[in-house]
Amino acid sequence: MEAQQIKRTTAKSRGFYVKMKLLQQQNGKHGRPHEKSCFFRYYKWLLWLSLTLYFFSPYLLTTTTTTTTNDDDSKNDNKNNINPTFLSKTRVVSSSKSTFASRALIESTASDSRLQQPLHDQEGVLSLSKDLKIYVYELPPEYNADWLNNERCSNHLFASEVAIHRALLTSDVRTFDPYEADFFFVPVYVSCNFSTVNGFPAIGHARSLLSSAVQLISSDYPFWNRSLGSDHVFVASHDFGACFHTMENVAIADGIPGFLKRSIILQTFGVQGKHPCQDVENVLIPPYVSPESVRTTLERAPANGRRDIFAFFRGKMEVHPKNVSGRFYSKRVRTAIWRKYGGDRKFYLQRHRFAGYQSEIVRSVFCLCPLGWAPWSPRLVESVVLGCVPVIIADDIRLPFPEAVRWPEISLTVAERDVGKLGMILEHVAATNLTAIQKNLMDPFVRRALLFNNQIEQGDATWQVLSALAIKLNRSYIRSRDSTQ
Template sequence: MLCSAGDVLEDDPVGRLKVFVYELPSKYNKKILQKDPRCLTHMFAAEIYMHRFLLSSPVRTLNPEEADWFYTPVYTTCDLTPNGLPLPFKSPRMMRSAIQLISSNWPYWNRTEGADHFFVVPHDFGACFHYQEEKAIERGILPLLQRATLVQTFGQQNHVCLKESSITIPPYAPPQKMQAHLIPERTPRSIFVYFRGLFYDVGNDPEGGYYARGARAAVWENFKDNPLFDISTEHPTTYYEDMQRAVFCLCPLGWAPWSPRLVEAVIFGCIPVIIADDIVLPFADAIPWEEIGVFVAEKDVPNLDTILTSIPSDLILRKQRLLANPSMKQAMLFPQPAQPGDAFHQVLNGLARKLPHDKSIYLKSGEKILNWTAGPVGDLKPW
């Protein structure tokens, strides 16, 4: 019988794969973090914690000859603006430099041109390395990563920045911070629909057509005065507690599947209302999103009130019961130290499910597939 999503949440990857971690000069990782420790708490911090986790993980092997997968620890999202937003402009040069290093110092990259390597690229549009969608599409995935497996927070079907073989992960949300706000499980859910956040990107997109693909602006325009909807740009100190009092939490993700709101909704048992056409959600082969969430097409946002009030109460209770499952919550978090079934383990499970590698990944003598000079000229400058 085929496993459905949810059946594999508690799989244990230990013994199913071995990972070799390249030792790179600290300028690719630790020194970058030393320069800006804020990287440890922003939503793309998974690249740092995944590195730390693998260094002490039982799946790590020090013998590359027996490795199933090779991991290159490069912190490409740790160049932050004063406001704490990652700037990806140096990332392509940095990643190219790291790949040149591993390909000239070890023989493993050259055997497959990266087809048995994985990289954590948790930026807005993953390895397209740009925060504006138009520019990201124009750039495409860094050519040298075309054969590698990418672990990324961005996930949208039929998008140039998502490869079919990618593993989509949740954004990093500080586990201790959320656990500190847990309230008694039996607290009544007295809020019907809850959302806190921006509806318009006033600086760049005041009309709201681009930001979250217009989904947030549509929510505000249609439901700002609806008593069933507790929505606001204000972010109260009781934010986490309020989520635990809500039946539905809006996740108008648009092009941003890395929104921490999705993680928060699952952790606090608030049914996520996912407004994002063609989205690929974190660990979709393990988390039964269709069963725990409600999917609303972007064009149907004006009918949100009708859609949500017409969901039968027994279906709401079923979703809430599934969300109460600790393994569902565990899979969305990157705790320190790591715990069985957490997001680290789900990444490893995803890699284990891709094994054994097909023999076709190994290049024949003299064969080359990747073009080292492809991509924008600026990317070719030394880092």
């Protein structure tokens, strides 16, 4: 018992000795505190913290924002009580989500070098192979030239069929020797005929006209029969593309003409997932917008670049949508926009045609691009080239030239079901990442990629088409023949 007490006493004595020794070391040789010890410790920690921030700040700025976006944005949403939708970059998806996702396009960060540079470097553009050769069939005028008697044929939203043909005629990729051609372009205009009653394209003649053209080239030339048309290219620049009808239910019922199912279709219609009207080798192209009209509008735009319209839409908006063939126009989306925001001063909504409506786009911050009968609209192109942020309201839409145009960085996508929350969504974007989106819209490469010119310019829409075809060179008869020899 005494031995245990001695051990505890000795342990306490040693502990007391160690404590006193440490105090002496801290206070100095004679037990007096160092006068500069507190300042020294503060300076040491401050220096360490400064060096740490200096060396690791670039990493923190770039990595933290991308790896913790979902968590941080969820917290931000809870603070702001914003639950119905979320932004993924500039994409707003279904209301089943409840957080705002990536801030990759936040309002302004001088440290983010991506926003200080153009989205695209011309050196990085897919160079067209000098070996790419396209033969353009010279068809009788009833297949193309005669249709140009209608002045709208070469200027309306479906006019890419004319513009691509014209550009190929003077292109360096054109060959006059069909035996060296990789692809064969069949210039049949099917969207030039407009009914005078309602202004909609009447393309009931399309299937018979195309069938006649195929019969002609297959009887006069050997190239269609040797590949069964797999290296032949057609344009379908209207609502439902290769199905060649303007109403989706009829287009699906009719399907793609059998004689075209092996060919390549350049079409404006595109959706995510399977659809009977895109069940063919295809290249998605933008609708036609006249480059001349764009240049004229930009020249007449306000010199100060001021945009005094917050949200803009001009087009068909039915107050009481009529059921046509079992379907409602725009799936009632446009009607919902009109009913919800028709009296909102921030929304400039017009239901009637106006020839100079591009002058309204160039004054607008956000341009609404809701679906019509088909998901796509010429407003997609007009908004981008005139610097207005396109607000895409068309579920599952597939957009043209995604390798050249980074759509998530220049546009907003709002789910059809969330159109009633449009005002809140646009206000949120205006308060957060609008500046970054507008800066991306100013990239001249983006504008160029969506416009068709009469003569091909590097990076323009026809250039993008040729780039897509260059990727499909395995469909070329001469390439596949040479590879097997």
